[in-house]
Amino acid sequence: MIFFAEDxxxxxxxxxxxxxxxxFSIHWVRDGSLALQEFALNKWGLxxxxxxxxxxxxxxxxxxxxxxxxxxxxxxxxxxxRGQKSDMDLADQNRATDFLKKPFDxxxxxxxxxxxxxxxx
Amino acid sequence: MNWMHDPxxxxxxxxxxxxxxxxxQMLRTLLAKADAESLLEIQRIAHSIxxxxxxxxxxxxxxxxxxxxxxxxSQFKAGTMDLIKANILVEELFSxxxxxxxx
Numbered sequence: 605m606i607f608f609a610e611d612x613x614x615x616x617x618x619x620x621x622x623x624x625x626x627x628f629s630i631h632w633v634r635d636g637s638l639a640l641q642e643f644a645l646n647k648w649g650l651x652x653x654x655x656x657x658x659x660x661x662x663x664x665x666x667x668x669x670x671x672x673x674x675x676x677x678x679x680x681x682x683x684x685x686r687g688q689k690s691d692m693d694l695a696d697q698n699r700a701t702d703f704l705k706k707p708f709d710x711x712x713x714x715x716x717x718x719x720x721x722x723x724x725x
Numbered sequence: 726m727n728w729m730h731d732p733x734x735x736x737x738x739x740x741x742x743x744x745x746x747x748x749x750q751m752l753r754t755l756l757a758k759a760d761a762e763s764l765l766e767i768q769r770i771a772h773s774i775x776x777x778x779x780x781x782x783x784x785x786x787x788x789x790x791x792x793x794x795x796x797x798x799s800q801f802k803a804g805t806m807d808l809i810k811a812n813i814l815v816e817e818l819f820s821x822x823x824x825x826x827x828x
Contacts, residue, residue, distance in 0.1 A: 614741045614777050621733055656772075685776055706776035707787055710728070 605629040606717065607648040609639035609665060610683065611657045615706075619652070622710040623717060636660030640668055650721045651680045655691065666698045679720040683708070729782070741781050745826035748774065749819040756815050759808060767815060768797040774818070783825060789818045 606623060608630050610616040616632055623630050631646070633639050637659030643651070651669065653662035660668075662682055670676050682703040684691040695703050701720050704713060728734055748770055755763040755770075774790030793814045800806045 612773060612777060614737075614744065615780070617737050617740075618734075618777075618780060621731075621737060622728065625728060625731070685772060707779035710780065 605631060605646065605648055606650045606652060606721070607639075607643060607646070608632045608652045609634075609636065609657060609662070610652075610654040611635050612654070615654070615683075618710060619713065622714060626714045626717070628717065628721075636662070636665055639665045643669060643673060647675055648678055649723075650717060651678055652683065652717075653680060654683045655685060663694050663698055666700060670699050679722060681716055681720060738781050741777070742826055745822040749822040749826070752815055752819045752822075756812060759811075764797060764806065764811065765801075767811075768794055768801075771797070771815075771818065774822075786818070786821050786825060789814070789821055793818050 606628055608616070608619060608623075610619065610632065611634050613634075616634065620630050620632055631642070631648075633642050636657040639653065639657070640660055643665070653665050655662040657665075666680055666682065669678060669680060679701040680699075682691075682695055682700045684695070684703050684705050691703070694700075702716055704716060752767060752770060755767050771790045771793035775787050775794050776790075778784070778787035778790060793811075796814055797811065800811070
């Protein structure tokens with residue numbers, strides 16, 4: 605199952621629609637605080653995090669996953685606003701598995717999910 | 726069937742378009758104030774639009790949203806604000822939003 609954190613309903617609904625159509629199960633939380641709380645509820649095959657969220661931004665959630673969670677090696681795909689160098693540096697520093705720049709083609713998202721999803725989850 | 730013709734996607738697209746008038750009216754109100762806080766909020770709205778519009782097929786709106794976002798960001802960084810240019814760009818953005826919402 606995929607864990608997905610995104611506060612914008614227009615993006616959240618579209619991502620859920622595309623990934624469900626592609627056959628994936630998805631758990632969507634709508635802000636960073638909820639992401640911090642609910643990540644520990646399950647073992648996820650992949651995490652998708654928006655960068656700009658209220659409560660806690662995507663980098664904070666990623667840092668928590670990599671440094672404090674019980675599943676530090678889960679693949680994490682970041683949804684960044686632009687391909688800014690600062691975002692790419694942060695993705696490297698915080699060991700994001702991959703990132704996708706908004707606005708993205710939903711087909712590219714499905715490709716990245718297939719590429720990184722852990723097979724057993 | 727191409728997913729962009731899927732009834733479920735078309736419903737989501739309509740819901741997205743339904744937000745255009747509200748976003749446009751918010752931009753108009755904020756632009757009338759044009760204080761630092763309002764300009765930051767305009768940038769936030771433009772940033773949000775630039776991140777999603779093209780994904781739903783509204784490339785022009787997405788590009789204009791990005792133009793507004795980047796322009797305001799550059800002005801904030803430089804510690805200045807060209808209000809005439811900001812007005813022109815934001816008016817172009819809300820004109821595009823209003824036009825799309827009526828189509």
